[in-house]
Amino acid sequence: MRKQKKRNVSIHMDVSFFPFWEVKDSSPFPEKQSRCVNIEWHRFRFGQDQLLLATGLNNGRIKIWDVYTGKLLLNLVDHVEVVRDLTFAPDGSLILVSASRDKTLRVWDLKDDGNMMKVLQEHQNWVYSCAFSPDSSMLCSVGASKTVFLWNMDTYTMIRRLEGHHHDVVACDFSPDGALLATASYDTRVYVWDPHNGDILMEFGHLFPLPTPIFAGGANDRWVRAVSFSHDGLHVASLADDKMVRFWRIDEDCPVQVAPFSNGLCCAFSTDGSVLAAGTHDGSVYFWATPRQVPSLQHLCRMSIRRVMPIQEVQKRPVPSKVLEFLSYRV
Numbered sequence: 001m002r003k004q005k006k007r008n009v010s011i012h013m014d015v016s017f018f019p020f021w022e023v024k025d026s027s028p029f030p031e032k033q034s035r036c037v038n039i040e041w042h043r044f045r046f047g048q049d050q051l052l053l054a055t056g057l058n059n060g061r062i063k064i065w066d067v068y069t070g071k072l073l074l075n076l077v078d079h080v081e082v083v084r085d086l087t088f089a090p091d092g093s094l095i096l097v098s099a100s101r102d103k104t105l106r107v108w109d110l111k112d113d114g115n116m117m118k119v120l121q122e123h124q125n126w127v128y129s130c131a132f133s134p135d136s137s138m139l140c141s142v143g144a145s146k147t148v149f150l151w152n153m154d155t156y157t158m159i160r161r162l163e164g165h166h167h168d169v170v171a172c173d174f175s176p177d178g179a180l181l182a183t184a185s186y187d188t189r190v191y192v193w194d195p196h197n198g199d200i201l202m203e204f205g206h207l208f209p210l211p212t213p214i215f216a217g218g219a220n221d222r223w224v225r226a227v228s229f230s231h232d233g234l235h236v237a238s239l240a241d242d243k244m245v246r247f248w249r250i251d252e253d254c255p256v257q258v259a260p261f262s263n264g265l266c267c268a269f270s271t272d273g274s275v276l277a278a279g280t281h282d283g284s285v286y287f288w289a290t291p292r293q294v295p296s297l298q299h300l301c302r303m304s305i306r307r308v309m310p311i312q313e314v315q316k317r318p319v320p321s322k323v324l325e326f327l328s329y330r331v
Helices: 297-308 311-315 321-327
Strands: 010-020 032-042 052-056 062-066 072-076 083-088 095-100 105-109 115-120 127-132 138-143 147-152 157-161 169-174 181-185 189-194 199-205 224-229 235-240 244-249 257-260 264-269 275-280 285-289
Touching (some): 062 095, 095 127, 138 169
Parallel strands (some): 127 169
Antiparallel strands (some): 095 105, 105 115, 181 189, 224 235, 235 244, 264 275, 275 285
């Protein structure tokens, strides 16, 4: 979970009782009493140093916790199936998006007492995962039936569907500059896309030779379960059912490091990129030291440019073709 600026809630209720006197009429009413409830509502005020944790449950509920105190702050109710994934907007707005087996994504505003503000409904089957772009302007959601959707989070409309996978897509993650999007699928592949035009830039295979679409679309013992970008933007980690965790460089076809790992379910890099944490189906968590490399000055410049400039804007600049290819992550 990301560190956010949070707020707390208190509800104060003053309850008083007033008699209801009989009405002067030919048939008098008996004396009654009615409860008058005066409710004073205070919005959540999260502390500056609070750290929030969001958890999704099998019954569709979402719970928001204070990590330091263990206190339950909010209980969000609207999904009718298992909540598969949760992601906070990186801009500190306290917008939370949830992905569920009920075929929907739901957008929650924790600053508005956790109110559910939008339902995204283009998926026709289970939604497995979702991820915000670093600037919070775009959301990726992936699910069953080969689906990869990109959403505009200002208008809550779908931008495009990315076509290429041959099986359920179960995980996604943006690069730190937002120029790349990695998706993991049961088709044995991790694709790295340009989310701004839908092009596939890289393909990391977990079965060699790469299976045909028919074989990749079935049981193949190489289902890729998770994918995560490192914070330097140079490496991608993946977990697959072949009992391996792999580390890839974005400019190489083969993994730079492989380690044995069974029952992998999810993974994430530490903030400084030095450690990868991975969770398993049985609830265990494992940690690995990651490949370390000092990013080149060219790569750092590329990330700085692509943080503020999508590929369409880059292509308008009068730069040499080799520079354009580099800025487009094509070399």
